[in-house]
Amino acid sequence: MPKDSGIGAASKRREDVRFLTGAGNYTDDINVYGQAYVYFLRSDVAHGRINSIDTSAASEMPGVVRVFTGDDFEGVGGLPCGWQVTDRFGQPMQEPGHPVLARGKVRHVGDPIAAVVADTLQQARDAAEAIELDIEELPAVVDMKAALNEGAAKVHDELPSNLCYDWGFVEDNKAAVDEAIKNAAHVTTLELINNRLVANPMEPRVAVGDYNRANDESTLYTTSQNPHVIRLLMGAFVLGIPEHKLRVVAPDVGGGFGTKIFHYAEEAFVTFASRKLNRAVKWTASRSEAFMSDAHGRDHVTKIELALDADNNFTAIRTETYANMGAYLSTFAPSVPTWLHGTLMAGNYKTPLIYVNVKAVFTNTVPVDAYRGAGRPEATYQLERVVDKAARELGVDPIALRRQNFISEFPYATPVAVEYDTGNYFATMDKLEEIADLAGFDARRKESEAKGMLRGLGINCYIEACGIAPSNLVGQLGARAGLYDAATVRVNATGSISVMVGAHSHGQGHETAFPQVVADMLGIDESMIEIVHGDSSKIPFGMGTYGSRSLAVCGSAMVRATEKIIKKAKKIASHLLEASEGDIELKDGKFSVAGTDKSVAWGDVTLAAYVPHNYPLEDIEPGLEETAFYDPSNFTYPSGAYCCEVELDPETGKVTIERFAAADDFGNVVNPMIVEGQVHGGIGQGIGQALLENCVYDSEGQLLSASYMDYAMPRAEDVPFYVVDHSCATPCTHNPLGVKGCGEAGAIGSPPAVVNAVIDAIQSGGKNVLHIDMPLSPQRVWAAMQD
Amino acid sequence: MAKVSMTVNGRAVSGDVAGNRLLVEFLREDLRMTGTHVGCDTSQCGACVVHVNGKAVKSCTMLAHEAEGATITTIEGIASPDGTMSRVQQAFQDHHGLQCGFCTPGMVMTATKLLEQNPTPTEAEVRHALEGNICRCTGYHNIVKAILAASGQDVSKIAAE
Ligand code: FES
Ligand code: FES
Numbered sequence: 001m002p003k004d005s006g007i008g009a010a011s012k013r014r015e016d017v018r019f020l021t022g023a024g025n026y027t028d029d030i031n032v033y034g035q036a037y038v039y040f041l042r043s044d045v046a047h048g049r050i051n052s053i054d055t056s057a058a059s060e061m062p063g064v065v066r067v068f069t070g071d072d073f074e075g076v077g078g079l080p081c082g083w084q085v086t087d088r089f090g091q092p093m094q095e096p097g098h099p100v101l102a103r104g105k106v107r108h109v110g111d112p113i114a115a116v117v118a119d120t121l122q123q124a125r126d127a128a129e130a131i132e133l134d135i136e137e138l139p140a141v142v143d144m145k146a147a148l149n150e151g152a153a154k155v156h157d158e159l160p161s162n163l164c165y166d167w168g169f170v171e172d173n174k175a176a177v178d179e180a181i182k183n184a185a186h187v188t189t190l191e192l193i194n195n196r197l198v199a200n201p202m203e204p205r206v207a208v209g210d211y212n213r214a215n216d217e218s219t220l221y222t223t224s225q226n227p228h229v230i231r232l233l234m235g236a237f238v239l240g241i242p243e244h245k246l247r248v249v250a251p252d253v254g255g256g257f258g259t260k261i262f263h264y265a266e267e268a269f270v271t272f273a274s275r276k277l278n279r280a281v282k283w284t285a286s287r288s289e290a291f292m293s294d295a296h297g298r299d300h301v302t303k304i305e306l307a308l309d310a311d312n313n314f315t316a317i318r319t320e321t322y323a324n325m326g327a328y329l330s331t332f333a334p335s336v337p338t339w340l341h342g343t344l345m346a347g348n349y350k351t352p353l354i355y356v357n358v359k360a361v362f363t364n365t366v367p368v369d370a371y372r373g374a375g376r377p378e379a380t381y382q383l384e385r386v387v388d389k390a391a392r393e394l395g396v397d398p399i400a401l402r403r404q405n406f407i408s409e410f411p412y413a414t415p416v417a418v419e420y421d422t423g424n425y426f427a428t429m430d431k432l433e434e435i436a437d438l439a440g441f442d443a444r445r446k447e448s449e450a451k452g453m454l455r456g457l458g459i460n461c462y463i464e465a466c467g468i469a470p471s472n473l474v475g476q477l478g479a480r481a482g483l484y485d486a487a488t489v490r491v492n493a494t495g496s497i498s499v500m501v502g503a504h505s506h507g508q509g510h511e512t513a514f515p516q517v518v519a520d521m522l523g524i525d526e527s528m529i530e531i532v533h534g535d536s537s538k539i540p541f542g543m544g545t546y547g548s549r550s551l552a553v554c555g556s557a558m559v560r561a562t563e564k565i566i567k568k569a570k571k572i573a574s575h576l577l578e579a580s581e582g583d584i585e586l587k588d589g590k591f592s593v594a595g596t597d598k599s600v601a602w603g604d605v606t607l608a609a610y611v612p613h614n615y616p617l618e619d620i621e622p623g624l625e626e627t628a629f630y631d632p633s634n635f636t637y638p639s640g641a642y643c644c645e646v647e648l649d650p651e652t653g654k655v656t657i658e659r660f661a662a663a664d665d666f667g668n669v670v671n672p673m674i675v676e677g678q679v680h681g682g683i684g685q686g687i688g689q690a691l692l693e694n695c696v697y698d699s700e701g702q703l704l705s706a707s708y709m710d711y712a713m714p715r716a717e718d719v720p721f722y723v724v725d726h727s728c729a730t731p732c733t734h735n736p737l738g739v740k741g742c743g744e745a746g747a748i749g750s751p752p753a754v755v756n757a758v759i760d761a762i763q764s765g766g767k768n769v770l771h772i773d774m775p776l777s778p779q780r781v782w783a784a785m786q787d
Numbered sequence: 788m789a790k791v792s793m794t795v796n797g798r799a800v801s802g803d804v805a806g807n808r809l810l811v812e813f814l815r816e817d818l819r820m821t822g823t824h825v826g827c828d829t830s831q832c833g834a835c836v837v838h839v840n841g842k843a844v845k846s847c848t849m850l851a852h853e854a855e856g857a858t859i860t861t862i863e864g865i866a867s868p869d870g871t872m873s874r875v876q877q878a879f880q881d882h883h884g885l886q887c888g889f890c891t892p893g894m895v896m897t898a899t900k901l902l903e904q905n906p907t908p909t910e911a912e913v914r915h916a917l918e919g920n921i922c923r924c925t926g927y928h929n930i931v932k933a934i935l936a937a938s939g940q941d942v943s944k945i946a947a948e
Contacts, residue, residue, distance in 0.1 A: 016880040019888025020872060020895060022822015022862035029821035122805075202826045202834060202889040202923050254824075254889025255923050287827040507887030507924045677883045677929060684926025708831035708921070716917035716927040721910075721946040746926070 006520035007737075010673035013512040015505075024252045027206035027223045032280035035208065036065050038270060039124035040283070041114040041131055042292065043106035046140035046364040046701020047153065050104060053114055054132035061130055063123030065277060068115045068269070070103035076272065079263055080237040081329040082229075084478040085338050085360075088168035093360070095164075096156040098328040100238070100265045100272070106135060107155055107327035108364050109703050110292025115269055117281055140364040140701035144301060144322040147361050155327055155362040164325050164334065164360035169342040173415060177355035180316035184307035188390035193773045194378045196299035196324065196695040197688075198711060199371045201506075203254020204285040205294060209270030213278055217245050220271045224250040225260045225504050226544020227536045229481065233263040233331070239272055246271075250534040253506035257685070258370035259294045260506065261546045262331035266293070291706040296695055297371020299324035300337060304382045306351075306390055314405045316353040317345060319382065323360045326367035333369040334360065339477050340375030340468075340547075346414035347383045348425045348461040348639060349405040354415045364701040370546065372685055372747040376464050384460035384752035388759070389770055398756070399459055403429060410730075418465060420637045425461060427728040428641045428663040432459070435723050436643035436661035444645070444658075445764065454648040455658070456761025462749040463639045466548035466741030469632035484631035485554035486540035489518065489561040491569075491624035493610035495603035497529045499561075502542010503554035504534050508678070508743065510550060513671045517555060517737065521562050523588040524602055540627055548741030551670060552636050552732065559736045560628035568624060569605050575616045576600050576608060636732045636740040640664035642683075644753035648761040653782025655691060655758055661723040662749060667731040667740040675742045679724045682746020688714035689747075690754035694775050712775075793857045795820070796864030804851045810844075811835045813851035814861060822862040822892050826921070833920030836893040837861045843900040845919070862892035865899065875899050875937045882942070884933035886924035893920050898934045907938050 003009040018024050055067040079098040086092055102111050114131055118124035141147040141155060147162040155162055168174060181187055208221040218241055224230050227248040235246040253260060270281045285293065300321050307316040323337035342356040373380075391398035406425040413419045433439075441457050448455035468474060471482040488500040499518060503510055515529035532538050542554060566586055573591035574581040583594045592599035608615055609624040645659040662679055669675050692712035696704040705711040731738025751774060758776050762769045762785055772784045792801035795818065802817045814820045814837070823846060826834035835846045838860040866872045875898050878884065885891040894917070901908060901916040908916065913934045914927070922930060928946070936942045 012880055013883065015888070016885060017872070019885055019891050020862075020876040020879055021866050021870075022820070022892055024822070024888050026821070026824070026889065028815075028825070031819075200923055201887070202832065202921065203824070203887065204826070253887065255887040257923070287829065287832075509886070673883050677886060677925060680926035680928040681886060681924045682926070684928075685923070687926075707829045708827050709829050713831075713921050713923070714926075715921060716914040716931060717911075719927055721931070722926065722928055723946045 005526055006516055007670050009516060009671065011512050011516055011526060011671055013509050015509065015511045026203055026252045026254055027208065027221050028284050030208055030221050030251065032208060032210045035280035035282045036117045036119060036277065037121040037124050038115050038117045038273065038281050038283045039121060039128050040112040040266065041116065041128040043102065043109055043111040043113055045106065045135060045137045046109050047138040048106045048135040049138060050102065050106060051134040051136055055114060057132065058116060058127040058130040061123065061127035063119040064127045065117040065119065067127070067131065068101060068273065070099055070101040073100050076100065077238045079265060079268065080233055081334065082233070082331045082480045083335040084480065085165050085167055085334040086478060087165040088171055093165035093334055094159045095329060096159055100268050108366050109701060110366055111327065112265055117273055117277065142363055142365060142697050142699055142701050144324055144361040144363060147363050155364055162362040164362055167338050167358045169338070169356045170416060173353055174355045177316045177318050177353045180353050181305055181307045181318055184315055185310040186308045186394060188306045188386055188393055189303065190382070190386045190389050190771060191303045192382060192385060192771060194298045194300040194302065194381055195689060195774045197297045197371055197693050198291055198695050199257040199259035199294060199297055200713060201255030201257055201259065204287055204290045205260065205264065205266065206284045207267045207270045208280060208282045209274035210280040211274040211278060217247065218271050218275060219247045219249065220267055221249045221251065222267050223253050223260050225253065225256040225506060225546055227504065227534055228502065228541050229544055230263050230267060231536050234268050234271065238268045247537045250504055256506045257372045258297065258374055258546060262295050262369055288707055291711065292366055292703055295330040295367050295369035296326065297368065298378060299368050300378045302382050304386045306386045308390060312394060312396060312401060312404060314349050314351040317351050319345065319356050321358045323358055324365065324368050325360050325362050326365045327362060328367050330367035330369035333367060335479070336370050336375045341379050343416050343418045344376050344379035344463060344465060345383065345416050347380065348407060348463050350407045352415060356416065365697055372682065373744040374547065376744065377748045377751060380462045380748050381752050385755060388756045392770065399429065402461055418635060421634060421733040422730040423637060423639045423665060424728060424730050425639060428639060428665050431663040431725055431728050432641040432643055432661060435663060435725050436659065441645070448647050454650055454761040454765045456646050456648065456757040456759065456764060458644045458753045458755065458757025458760055459641065460749065460752040460756060461639070461641045462745065463637055464548070464745055464748055465635040465637060467552035467632050467636050468547050468549065469553065469635060471631050481543065483543060484629050485557050486542045486627060486629045487554060487558035487561045488540050488625065488627040489558065489565050491565060491606050493607055495528065495606040498532055499529060499558060500532045500539040501554050501558060502539055502544065503550040504545045508545065508550060509671065509674045513551065513674055514555065514558060516670050517558060518562050521559070521566065522602065523586065548743035551737065551739045552735055552741050553630060553632055555737055555739065556632065556735045557628045557630035560630055561626045564626035564628065565624060568620060571620055572605050572608050572615065573600050576605065576614065633734050636667070636735065638664060638666050638740040638742065638745055640745060640749055642749040642753040644750070644757040646754070646757040646761055648758060648781065650765055650785065653778035653785065655776055655781060657687060657720050657754065660720055662746065663725045663728060664742065664745050665728045665730055666726050666742045667729055668738040669726055669729065670739065672726065675726055676724050678742045679746045680722055682744060683722050683750045684714055684719055685747045686750025687719055687754060690751040690774050690776060692718065692775050789852055791852050791855050793854050793859055795859045796861060806852065808851040809847055810849040810851050810854050811846035814846060820861055820863055824889055824892055826889065831921065833893040833897060834890050836896040836920065838896060838900060843897050862895060865895060873899065875902065875934070878933040878937035882929050882933040882936055884925065884929045890920060890922040894922065894930055898937065901934070902938055907940060910935065
């Protein structure tokens with residue numbers, strides 16, 4: 001039965017009203033009295049030596065307050081990297097500096113060289129044109145394999161080469177994996193590219209730095225997914241501002257998808273400049289600027305080999321991946337191709353031996369970091385493509401081959417160091433076969449063929465790891481941050497509640513879903529509970545939102561804090577009811593004495609806590625406010641099975657997505673409407689990656705896809721309605737809500753389904769095409785069909 | 788600098804603007820009506836759509852002085868004065884047609900105009916009408932569903948979950 005409130009209810013989103021009426025408060029909507037504007041002069045060459053920067057003419061231009069260059073940041077820290085990977089040989093990765101404004105060299109198109117602060121943006125932009133640059137262009141490295149060649153130009157002169165690290169996982173498995181592949185009955189090999197993407201949240205990044213001389217306090221308003229992470233990184237590592245003098249506010253944020261996790265130069269700049277100038281400084285990215293300064297995503301080149309025995313059991317997997325880091329290490333970049341990718345290579349299958357090798361490479365391109373799924377889509381794509389190819393080579397049904405190799409017992413320890421607590425891959429596959437109407441596919445194919453079209457069916461599975469944890473383990477793996485989250489539940493005297501959470505909502509609907517949990521626990525109305533997030537001066541130190549972690553990690557902290565509230569409130573109630581604490585029950589917002597009709601209402605207890613006239617002051621403190629930090633004991637492991645059906649025009653190569661179905665296991669679900677929306681959005685982005693999106697550099701390092709004219713964003717006509725289901729739920733065994741996380745599943749599970757479907761369509765037309773790299777544009781598909 | 792006057796959401800407004808001031812800048816920065824958003828610089832995303840003299844227009848493609856004397860409606864002017872949301876706005880909430888909300892003002896303005904011109908569009912017509920509006924969050928599913936629902940059509944059968 002669908003509920004109408006509390007956990008499991010499709011409560012309508014309360015934040016929608018402000019967004020639908022134009023009353024949202026995004027960072028660019030914030031204006032500080034007297035603010036100046038900054039315009040960044042960015043490199044238009046991919047690699048060059050800065051011989052001189054002459055700002056004298058620009059400084060004299062109307063309205064100019066000051067022109068900054070890299071030299072102004074003497075003694076200021078660079079942008080830090082939050083994850084140190086150790087290579088196959090036990091050595092730390094190469095970690096070059098990342099200046100706020102370029103010093104000595106420019107290393108990618110878009111690298112900021114100078115910053116002009118002026119009274120208006122127009123004045124700043126005009127003055128930037130008067131800056132005289134002498135930059136000697138150097139040969140650029142763009143292709144990863146070429147970047148590793150002897151004698152290749154070096155992105156960072158001080159490093160031995162362009163290799164950031166050469167990582168092996170699990171290194172001790174290597175010899176056994178090599179042996180298993182040598183002795184296999186069949187080995188399927190696939191070389192593929194996971195195309196470089198730009199996350200493109202619709203709100204471009206914005207940063208406003210404000211400085212209050214009266215108390216020496218800085219405030220940064222920024223489009224961030226994690227204000228405390230920014231406060232820590234920027235305060236402690238870049239600018240040296242003590243945390244109690246630094247406030248970071250991320251108000252309404254217009255989408256993030258990972259790219260707003262990282263600490264960016266522009267944030268540090270506006271904070272730094274506002275202190276220097278004693279005046280607020282605002283920066284708003286144009287979309288063109290976003291393309292060349294937001295961290296990009298994916299960009300892996302991979303060879304994967306899958307070994308099978310004579311009965312088609314998977315016996316070993318070996319992969320070799322080149323992962324593009326871009327010109328500098330963005331905040332969490334090193335973790336993406338390693339710990340967020342290698343650990344997922346078992347997928348849904350009981351392959352006993354796995355070895356993953358990753359070479360991370362510096363190139364003269366924009367830094368690459370986490371984008372929706374971060375490493376997990378790359379793992380899923382190669383695995384599900386190679387399994388599909390193996391099925392085709394062996395002439396077996398791709399679903400049957402998957403089922404035969406599914407992990408069936410939990411907990412399951414993979415050979416890549418993680419332990420899946422729960423799941424049921426057969427159930428999601430059964431559900432998929434039903435909701436995708438696989439039984440009707442042959443008839444639909446005939447209909448397509450009657451029109452002269454080809455029709456293909458693509459299936460895949462995925463496993464995800466969400467809520468990255470626990471902190472002590474990730475610390476060993478190189479994380480330079482904890483990965484807990486925190487919540488403070490503040491019950492007010494009249495019984496309403498403010499919950500301050502470390503998680504940040506930039507589309508996920510926390511303001512609606514989180515109160516559903518607390519309301520359920522207390523038996524009070526959702527509308528009495530408000531969620532406060534996004535302001536480091538209001539919330540406890542929390543890690544923000546990424547990696548589908550909000551409910552699993554921060555939601556768990558909120559549950560723990562609410563449990564403390566209940567415990568204390570019961571004490572107060574037992575005093576008011578003159579009963580023993582053990583006999584007090586909380587139900588429907590009322591405390592009652594078990595087995596009697598004596599009760600006291602929620603509001604009477606909360607009032608007593610703040611007006612403690614009749615109160616056990618000798619036993620407990622007044623007030624009703626509790627904080628909890630929650631550090632999960634494991635990842636959560638959502639999983640699912642996806643199906644895509646395409647129609648392909650053999651004349652033009654154009655692919656149309658006809659049907660798309662997703663059966664996910666997210667464990668327990670708090671708000672099914674929001675969960676379905678998350679899956680829809682992820683599928684939309686996955687279809688974008690598979691068919692449309694591609695971030696392209698030419699051989700000189702010029703960014704060719706730098707606007708929506710050249711970077712194809714999925715639009716309403718590119719996608720169908722999706723059929724989604726999350727009824728196969730195996731609750732997470734180690735967090736109090738039994739939830740797993742749903743934010744990235746769609747983007748992880750959908751690209752292989754689309755590509756598998758297109759290959760199936762081509763094969764049905766009698767052409768033996770086994771692989772095409774994404775995006776499957778008409779041109780690429782058509783060309784592949786001509787060979 | 789030249790003076791421009793126009794009617795925005797029923798209110799007479801005026802201001803001094805430079806010749807290259809965009810309508811969207813005039814709305815957001817001079818009038819501080821920040822409901823209309825800017826998502827790109829190539830007239831592709833539709834976050835900035837407003838109604839100008841009864842037409843849906845990307846306000847980043849129009850100069851403020853070109854709107855001299857025009858009647859303009861922005862997202863702030865769509866709900867009733869008592870705050871009741873319009874049919875389209877309400878349908879977006881009912882069907883979860885928004886997540887981060889950044890594309891939403893443009894989506895609502897485009898959808899409102901579509902339904903004025905074509906009161907019961909097909910799914911294909913809705914998708915086509917949204918070709919100039921990009922949403923990165925929703926995968927469009929619930930936006931299309933919300934617009935069909937706002938037109939009074941039965942959406943309960945759509946990709947039944
Ligand atoms: S801001 Fe007007 S179309 Fe993008
Ligand atoms: S709701 Fe975020 S871009 Fe559409």
